[in-house]
Amino acid sequence: MSLAFYPNSPVSETDKWMTFNATTPPDASRQKETDTSMKNFPSLPPPSTDVIPTPDTLLIKTRDNITKVAAGGPKFERKLPKGWFWYRKWDFEDVASISWFAGIHVLAACAPFVFDSGAIRVAVVLGFLTGFGITLGYHRLLCHRSFKVPKWLEYFVAYCGAHAFQRDPMFYVNTHKSHHKYTDTERDPVCPGHGFWYSNMGWFCNNDHVAKLCGESRGGQYSKVPELKAQLFYRLLHDTYFWQPAALGALLYLYGGFPYLAWALGMRAVVVHHLASLASYASHLWGDRPWNSPDAATNHWLVALLTLGEGWHNNHHAFQRSARHGLEWWQFDPTWELIKFLQLVGLATNVRLPTEAEKARVPLH
Numbered sequence: 001m002s003l004a005f006y007p008n009s010p011v012s013e014t015d016k017w018m019t020f021n022a023t024t025p026p027d028a029s030r031q032k033e034t035d036t037s038m039k040n041f042p043s044l045p046p047p048s049t050d051v052i053p054t055p056d057t058l059l060i061k062t063r064d065n066i067t068k069v070a071a072g073g074p075k076f077e078r079k080l081p082k083g084w085f086w087y088r089k090w091d092f093e094d095v096a097s098i099s100w101f102a103g104i105h106v107l108a109a110c111a112p113f114v115f116d117s118g119a120i121r122v123a124v125v126l127g128f129l130t131g132f133g134i135t136l137g138y139h140r141l142l143c144h145r146s147f148k149v150p151k152w153l154e155y156f157v158a159y160c161g162a163h164a165f166q167r168d169p170m171f172y173v174n175t176h177k178s179h180h181k182y183t184d185t186e187r188d189p190v191c192p193g194h195g196f197w198y199s200n201m202g203w204f205c206n207n208d209h210v211a212k213l214c215g216e217s218r219g220g221q222y223s224k225v226p227e228l229k230a231q232l233f234y235r236l237l238h239d240t241y242f243w244q245p246a247a248l249g250a251l252l253y254l255y256g257g258f259p260y261l262a263w264a265l266g267m268r269a270v271v272v273h274h275l276a277s278l279a280s281y282a283s284h285l286w287g288d289r290p291w292n293s294p295d296a297a298t299n300h301w302l303v304a305l306l307t308l309g310e311g312w313h314n315n316h317h318a319f320q321r322s323a324r325h326g327l328e329w330w331q332f333d334p335t336w337e338l339i340k341f342l343q344l345v346g347l348a349t350n351v352r353l354p355t356e357a358e359k360a361r362v363p364l365h
């Protein structure tokens with residue numbers, strides 16, 4: 001077992017990026033260190049600052065390395081140990097998350113047996129609302145502040161996002177900021193290197209583990225989002241997060257009965273959740289890397305099509321503040337189209353795009 005994420009890459013600048021610690025001892029010692037930390041899991045100590053990759057060590061300098069990274073993706077050899085998911089302390093949010101995941105999957109399984117065209121129409125509308133809630137609201141607005149909107153609209157899109165089962169804005173933004181800071185390293189809380197199950201669902205159900213990867217001593221600190229913690233709306237949404245889908249479910253049931261519950265809550269939430277997870281999983285494994293971003297992020301047209309433009313992920317990692325992810329005319333980016341519309345009607349301002357100078361610093365192949 002090795003700490004190298006891309007074991008076939010040459011030992012060079014990339015090797016520094018692939019290991020956590022520039023002062024890491026030779027391979028044999030590393031092996032021991034790795035095994036020990038695995039054994040101690042889940043009481044993993046908060047990571048120290050000397051293992052945080054810096055932009056310099058992250059930079060992939062040669063075309064050869066870019067190609068290897070794009071082809072290989074973040075292959076951790078340090079998998080999460082057996083039993084990591086079930087055999088550990090569960091807090092209320094962990095239990096509530098997995099209960100909701102189970103609930104929406106049961107409802108979705110019932111949906112085909114209670115076919116109702118009205119329920120499907122409502123599911124499609126809610127699917128787009130909650131999908132854009134994540135892509136436009138949680139990601140491009142709250143995480144990256146790539147444009148501004150009036151407060152009422154910010155709260156509305158954030159509220160829509162809260163029905164996509166990606167947790168509340170404080171959790172999501174805090175975690176996503178760590179994803180950008182530690183991309184494709186073992187400190188990355190959503191990296192596909194942790195495995196499909198973790199990437200799809202595990203990180204929503206393990207507060208303490210995610211917190212430790214984010215450099216916090218326990219779940220619920222959200223140290224990277226003081227701007228959200230300062231707002232009553234986000235605190236309330238955090239405190240009532242698990243009740244919001246219950247309220248929506250009650251409304252849907254009162255309006256149209258069980259078919260509306262099965263389609264517009266269950267099936268809709270399952271589809272949106274798995275597409276959102278696909279974006280974070282596949283976008284560091286498969287596709288092209290037109291930009292030399294300091295990680296393994298990729299562009300994939302099909303992922304982009306399925307995830308409202310989030311699949312232009314290499315573009316996004318190269319220009320994180322850009323509101324537009326599909327940078328070429330042929331890179332269809334529905335979320336950017338919606339931002340352009342909001343700008344046209346005067347609701348979106350300060351819309352950020354990469355400058356020519358920024359593009360010159362992240363050279364093309």
Ligand SMILES: [Zn+2]
Pocket residue numbers: 139143144176180316320
């Ligand atoms: Zn991002």
Ligand SMILES: [Zn+2]
Pocket residue numbers: 179183280283284297313317
């Ligand atoms: Zn990413």
